[in-house]
Amino acid sequence: FNKKIFFAKIKEMLLKYNLKNKISWHFSGNPFITSSGKLLNVVKNSIIKFSKLSPILSTSGGTSDGRFFSSMNSEIIELGPVNKTIHKINECVKVNDLKLLSKIYKNILKKIFI
Incomplete structure (x- = not known):
């Protein structure tokens, strides 16, 4: 995702259809991907150990509060x-899911710390 390209495409469509507009851009959800290391390995192994499931890495969860920390390397x-x-x-979650998640955490x- 490139916000400059995104903004340009929006402006291009507005011009194409001769739509009068005044846009003030505020973009707070910058996409990010951080490096993989010890934490990722520990998390994956913990999930496998307790759930017997192999985790799939995904960025499909929507806007993330992780964006506020991603610049910290x-x-x-x-x-x-x-x-x-x-x-x-x-909003609800299954009790068994919370118990499993507690073991994983x-x-x-x-x-990580011991």
């Missing part, structure tokens, strides 16, 4: 429960 990994109701009325902390 640190690994950024977001790991949480699968949640079909996230940010909706009556605990193992990650042990492997």
Whole structure:
């Protein structure tokens, strides 16, 4: 994603259809990918150990608060429960998912800090 190209394409379409406009751009969701290292390996191994599932790396989760830390040259990994109701009325998550996630988080902390 390149925001300069994105902005240019929008302006091009507005001109093409002779649409009068006044746009003030504010873009806060810059895409990012950080380097892979120890944290990624520990997280992947912890997920496999407790869930018996092989994690898939993905950037499809939408806007991430990780964007605020990505310029610090640190690994950024977001790991949480699968949640079909996230940010909706009556948001909920399965208790067993929280128990599993707690084991994974605990193992990650042990492997990183002990």
